[in-house]
Structures are given as structure tokens and as C-alpha cells.
Amino acid sequence: MPLQFYDTRKRRKIPFKPLTAGRVKMYTCGPTVYKDATIGNFRTYMFEDLLRRTLQFLGYEVTQVMNITDVDDKTIREAHSLEVPLSDITEPVIKRFFRDIDSLKIEHAEYYPRATDYIPEMIELIKRLLDNGNAYIMDTNVYYSIASFPEYGRLSGMKLDKLERGVRINADEYEKEDFRDFALWKGWTEEDGDIWWESPWGRGRPGWHIECSALSMKFLGEEFDLHTGGVDNIFPHHENEIAQSVAATGKSFARHWMHSAHLMVEGEKMSKSLGNDYTLKSLREKVEGKGYYFSIAAFRLALLSTHYRKPLDFSVEDFLVENRLALVRLWLLRNAAELAILDGGIRPEIEIAIENAQTHFKSALEDDLNISASLASLFILVTEVNRLKSVRGLTKSEGKRLLEQWREFDKVLGVLFWDEEDEEDEELQSKIEVKVRERLRARLERRFDDADRIRDELKGNGYQLDDGKDETVVIWSGGRKIVKNKINNS
RNA sequence: GGCGGCGUAGCCAAGUGGCUAAGGCGGAGGUCUGCAAAACCUCUAUUCAUCGGUUCGAGUCCGAUCGCCGCCUCCA
Known part of the structure; x- marks a missing residue:
């Protein structure tokens, strides 16, 4: 069977053919680092990991880029309210992001560019859009003019005239020519503090969408094979990316778009107000609080085993037993x-x-x-x-x-x-080993009641024993451990 | 209101025109075992939300209905 992927734009599976035979260039929208990633975010990153690994398995050489948004409204708000430099907010979150994806064995992308390192590239792209007449300056802001791009809405199936004015529009944005236009560059305001960059339009900072266009072009070229993200990014983020990129370059930008469905928790959308916006850490605490061992491997399997286009209803209880x-x-x-x-x-x-x-x-x-x-x-x-x-x-x-x-x-x-080397908790491991040896001794001495009691105790905690001739294998959802029977003879 | 997705056994989940509807978890019985666990064997959906239609034939295509969910300006 030829390789085929569902394409968001065409709304059906189409054969996947990279621009260069044997090589795939993919862009994956990354985290905004104002707070730790949720398990919902990880569902998307896991989908991208599966995609990447599958392509490699099939013999493709993959170049993946994942941006890190380290400046935006939320990061600035955090920095402002705590009165600290932006990097004090973003650096620790970035560190934990990598720690988390490593623990989930999500393979690293080739590039993790940070938005703040590529402001000149974004400015350059905005210039091209202004030159082409796709953007306009309003006060200190630069906006993209949707009216200048007839194909707007093709990815999401949105019809321009049907778009209703949303409720989340800020008052200061009413000055745009068209309420659907979006900011390419945001002029400095007082809340931004010392967070600003110089530009031909004065001090300010880039809009969110321009980041992905600039970074993908920088690392993958003006045309590349795959662009992915969560479904919520289809509109407006990816729609805007296409509009900007195609208008600036005249090229087709990403050839194939793939989006993963959301992760739900106990049938509900993840949200802060419901308190179900688990991070890896808080999920671990929840599971351990119920007296269970939190298996990161089982969690990886849980995220992996539902098809990426189907909503995954994550239930803590089901997860524990399945x-x-x-x-x-x-x-x-x-x-x-x-x-x-x-x-x-x-x-x-x-x-x-x-x-x-x-x-x-x-x-x-x-x-x-x-x-x-x-x-x-x-x-x-x-x-x-x-x-x-x-x-x-x-x-x-x-x-x-x-x-x-x-x-x-x-x-x-x-x-x-x-393996056991993937299990961080060494203390836990040695405790298990002591128990297993105790049981081996009891068995050799034919004190089967004692042996069974220990086995039941371990089993109650999720550790399963497999008695072999020369060794006992302890297997649990965090890994496995082999204890040689002869150790017990001493 | 506009656009889109989903609804398959107790639970999770494949299957998008045609042999007896994958697989996992759970459950029942049996074999093995110091006893277990694991493993193996057998059983666990005449039926795919509902109702119509197309077809020699539909879970699979079309229409309607019901239910759940997402997006509609910065949430993966």
C-alpha cells in the first residue's frame, strides 16, 4: 500500500509524496512556554512523534522543526505580574518541557528555534508583506489584510462572509480595517515593560502567527512537506500562516496538513476551571494519591494507541487498569x-x-x-x-x-x-529486590505461606512475579527487573 | 447561526461495499503449577446510535433523526 495521510485541506486521505524523494521536512507547532504543557499538549506531541518515527521506519530522512513561543501575551503577562524578566518565566518552563518529552520518550526534533532568537526574520517577512500590499500599518501596529488574499479560508472551510465578530476581540483592535485582519506586529504598550524589539514601525513585538511562517521558511524553505498541530490550530492560526506565507513568497508553503484531535478528560474538555488540565506532574500526583504506581510507559501507550484523528477520552480510572x-x-x-x-x-x-x-x-x-x-x-x-x-x-x-x-x-x-534504568526511583527498586529475595528464600525453605504473602503484597502494588528456573522476573508497568535465584543461596 | 468530527461488545478500539465484525482490558470454564502468576485452549457483538433509501450484497455509500464533541481571532 502506498503511504497515505489524511490532509486537512482536502478532507480525505491522499498519497504522501515528499518534495524530495526520501526526505521529509515537517513543521510542528510547539509550546507557548508560560506554563507547563498539559497532557493534552502531549497528545499532539505524541502524534507528531509517531508520525516522525513512522516516516523514519519507512526509510525517510526526517527534518523536523518545533518552534518554542517564548514571547506572547501570556508570557508577557506572567513576567509583568511577577515583575521579573521574560526569561525568568520561559527558561524554567522550557527546561521542564524537555524533561517531560524525554520521560515520554518523544524523540527530539532537529530544531527547536525560539521566537525571540528570530525577530529579524519575522521583521523581514512582514516587510515583504507590506511591499506586496498584503499588510498595512495602523499606528504602531502592522496588520495582515485578509481581503488581499482570496484563498483565505481554504484550509478550515471557513467562509469569510460567515465569520462572525467574536466575543474575544479587544477594544483596541477595532481600529483595524477589517475585524478579521490579524496582527503581524504589535506596537509597544506600557504593559510590555522592557520587552520590545526595534523595527521599521517602531518598538514592539511580533504577532503570534508570523512566528511559524518565519521559522518554517528559515529552517525548511518556502515550501515543505508536512505541517502539523492540534485541530484547534486550524483556524485561525494555520489559516493565517498560509495566508502570510503564500502572499509573501508566491509559493505553496506546506503541502500537506495534518491535525490531531483533542484529548478529553472524563468526557469533558480540559480546562482550568474544571481542574482537569493535568500536567505530567499533576497526573502523576493524582495517580499516586490513589495509591497506584504511575507508569509513564503505560501513559505513552495510552496516548499512542488511539488514532490521532479521533478524540481521546482519557479517564484516570480506566488508565489505571487498562x-x-x-x-x-x-x-x-x-x-x-x-x-x-x-x-x-x-x-x-x-x-x-x-x-x-x-x-x-x-x-x-x-x-x-x-x-x-x-x-x-x-x-x-x-x-x-x-x-x-x-x-x-x-x-x-x-x-x-x-x-x-x-x-x-x-x-x-x-x-x-x-527497563529498570528508565525507572527513576532507585529506592523503590531496591525495596522490590529485597522483597523478591525474601520470597525466594522462603520458597527454597518451603515456607510457602510466607512466600505467598510476599507475592500477594507485591501484586497488590502492581508488581507481578514470574518464577523462572534460574531467575525471578518482576514486571510492573514502570519496567522490569530480573533477580537471579542463585543470589538467594548465599 | 456557520464549518467540521464522532457514535462498533461491560470498557478501550480496528474495520469505509462482499469469506464466519481485528486486537486489548475485564469476565466464565479448563490445562499447567508447592500454591500462584504468566502462558495455552474454549466461551464472552446474528450485530455496528435510530429510521429510511441505493445495491445481488452495507457497519462500510446516500438522506433524515437523535446524542456527544471541536473550531468560529491568538487553547495542542
Whole structure:
């Protein structure tokens, strides 16, 4: 099957062909760093991670840009109210942003340009728009004139004359020629304090939309392959980006637009007033507050396993019981493969099962990132391997072959290999190990009541024990740990 | 009001014209086991929000209805 993605503009799946064969240039709208990213933001970043990893898996060389908006109304408001420099607000948030995406194993983009580092590029772009007659100066502000761009509204399906004057328009913006025009450059006002840049139109700062146009052109060129973001960005943000970019360059800008649906919490939109605008940190606290282990791997799987165009209704309760168990099933295949001890070749049934899984995994991804079908192919492989394993254990070469394939799948999924080294809490780990050894000793001494009590206690906390001949494998949704049985003999 | 999306088993979730409707979680029974866990085997949607229509044939196309959701100027 040829690779195809849904395109927001065409409203259907279309074959994906990059401008340069084998290379994909993608632009992904990044965070505004005035407060920590929410799990809703991460849903979008996870979608982009899946897209990126899938393209790489299919052999494309990917160049991804994610902007960091480190100056806008909200960052300025924060800085102003706390009476601190802008960077005091943005720097810590940026630091935590990277910490969070790393813990989710979201691969890094090639470039993370910050808006404040590219003000000259934005000014340059605004100049071109003024020269082309697509923008006008009003007092100290520069506005984009929507009337000058006939194609406005094509991405979102908005009809210009149907746009109603929104309720959120500031009084000071009524001076625009047309209420639908948007700011390219905002002149300095008192609230901005010392946050301003010099421009041909006086001191001020760039509007939000111009940032993405300038940065994508800077790093990817005036035409590139993919532009992505959350659905809420379709209008007006991406519509405006197209208007600015196409008007300035005469080129088509992004060729393919992809947008991820929102994440809902317990059936409701995430919002501050409902108190469900979880960050990774507050979600962890919520889960741990209920007495559960917070599995970041299970959370990654939860975000990953719903198709990106379908709203994901995240429920803390469901999350606690569901994904971690599915994850363990996948992890156990790795156990089986690593612990294979038999001599001999690879059974044809295993080879066929692996090839089937590989084929279906790949073709599902090629069909607009059909992750559910991809994951299903893994579970089918697990079942088949387990069946054959119960007939006769796995050979070392089968184990090796399975591990190889598992690594291959994990290039896309990023959830199959989650080791104890990924678990931050060392204290927790040693506590588990002590318990496991206690139980091993009890078993050897045939004090089965004691052994069972310990096992039940661990299980109650989400740790599952797998008794092997030479070792006990502890598996939980945060990782796994192998304790050698012989340690216990000393 | 305008534009768009979604509604498949107890729960999550694939399937967009044609073999018996993937897969996961949960549940029931069995095998194995010191006992378990895991694993394996069997079972768990005559039916795809509802009602019409097109078709030899529809969850899948068309229309209507109901329900949920998003965007409509700076929220991923």
C-alpha cells in the first residue's frame, strides 16, 4: 500500500509524496512556554512523534522543526505580574518541557528555534508583506489584510462572509480595517515593560502567527512537506500562516496538513476551571494519591494507541487498569525471547508469524498511521509465539530473531523496551529486590505461606512475579527487573 | 447561526461495499503449577446510535433523526 495521510485541506486521505524523494521536512507547532504543557499538549506531541518515527521506519530522512513561543501575551503577562524578566518565566518552563518529552520518550526534533532568537526574520517577512500590499500599518501596529488574499479560508472551510465578530476581540483592535485582519506586529504598550524589539514601525513585538511562517521558511524553505498541530490550530492560526506565507513568497508553503484531535478528560474538555488540565506532574500526583504506581510507559501507550484523528477520552480510572496490563503482555515476549535456552533453529511457524506481523504493522502505519491495527499485529504475534512456546520452549536463535524484530517495532512505538534504568526511583527498586529475595528464600525453605504473602503484597502494588528456573522476573508497568535465584543461596 | 468530527461488545478500539465484525482490558470454564502468576485452549457483538433509501450484497455509500464533541481571532 502506498503511504497515505489524511490532509486537512482536502478532507480525505491522499498519497504522501515528499518534495524530495526520501526526505521529509515537517513543521510542528510547539509550546507557548508560560506554563507547563498539559497532557493534552502531549497528545499532539505524541502524534507528531509517531508520525516522525513512522516516516523514519519507512526509510525517510526526517527534518523536523518545533518552534518554542517564548514571547506572547501570556508570557508577557506572567513576567509583568511577577515583575521579573521574560526569561525568568520561559527558561524554567522550557527546561521542564524537555524533561517531560524525554520521560515520554518523544524523540527530539532537529530544531527547536525560539521566537525571540528570530525577530529579524519575522521583521523581514512582514516587510515583504507590506511591499506586496498584503499588510498595512495602523499606528504602531502592522496588520495582515485578509481581503488581499482570496484563498483565505481554504484550509478550515471557513467562509469569510460567515465569520462572525467574536466575543474575544479587544477594544483596541477595532481600529483595524477589517475585524478579521490579524496582527503581524504589535506596537509597544506600557504593559510590555522592557520587552520590545526595534523595527521599521517602531518598538514592539511580533504577532503570534508570523512566528511559524518565519521559522518554517528559515529552517525548511518556502515550501515543505508536512505541517502539523492540534485541530484547534486550524483556524485561525494555520489559516493565517498560509495566508502570510503564500502572499509573501508566491509559493505553496506546506503541502500537506495534518491535525490531531483533542484529548478529553472524563468526557469533558480540559480546562482550568474544571481542574482537569493535568500536567505530567499533576497526573502523576493524582495517580499516586490513589495509591497506584504511575507508569509513564503505560501513559505513552495510552496516548499512542488511539488514532490521532479521533478524540481521546482519557479517564484516570480506566488508565489505571487498562494499559499497564496490555503493556506487560507485550513486555513478556521480550522476557521469553531473552530467556530462551534451547538449541536449534528457527521454526518456520515463528518466522511466518514474524513476517506477517511485520507486514501488517507496516501497512497499517502506511494507512494514515492506523496505530490500533499496528498494535493488533503485535498482539497476534505474541499469542502465536506463546502458543509455540508452550508446545516447545524457544530456541536461542528464535529468541534472537524475536528480539531483533521487537527492536524494529519499537523504533516506531517506543514502549517495548522500558527497563529498570528508565525507572527513576532507585529506592523503590531496591525495596522490590529485597522483597523478591525474601520470597525466594522462603520458597527454597518451603515456607510457602510466607512466600505467598510476599507475592500477594507485591501484586497488590502492581508488581507481578514470574518464577523462572534460574531467575525471578518482576514486571510492573514502570519496567522490569530480573533477580537471579542463585543470589538467594548465599 | 456557520464549518467540521464522532457514535462498533461491560470498557478501550480496528474495520469505509462482499469469506464466519481485528486486537486489548475485564469476565466464565479448563490445562499447567508447592500454591500462584504468566502462558495455552474454549466461551464472552446474528450485530455496528435510530429510521429510511441505493445495491445481488452495507457497519462500510446516500438522506433524515437523535446524542456527544471541536473550531468560529491568538487553547495542542
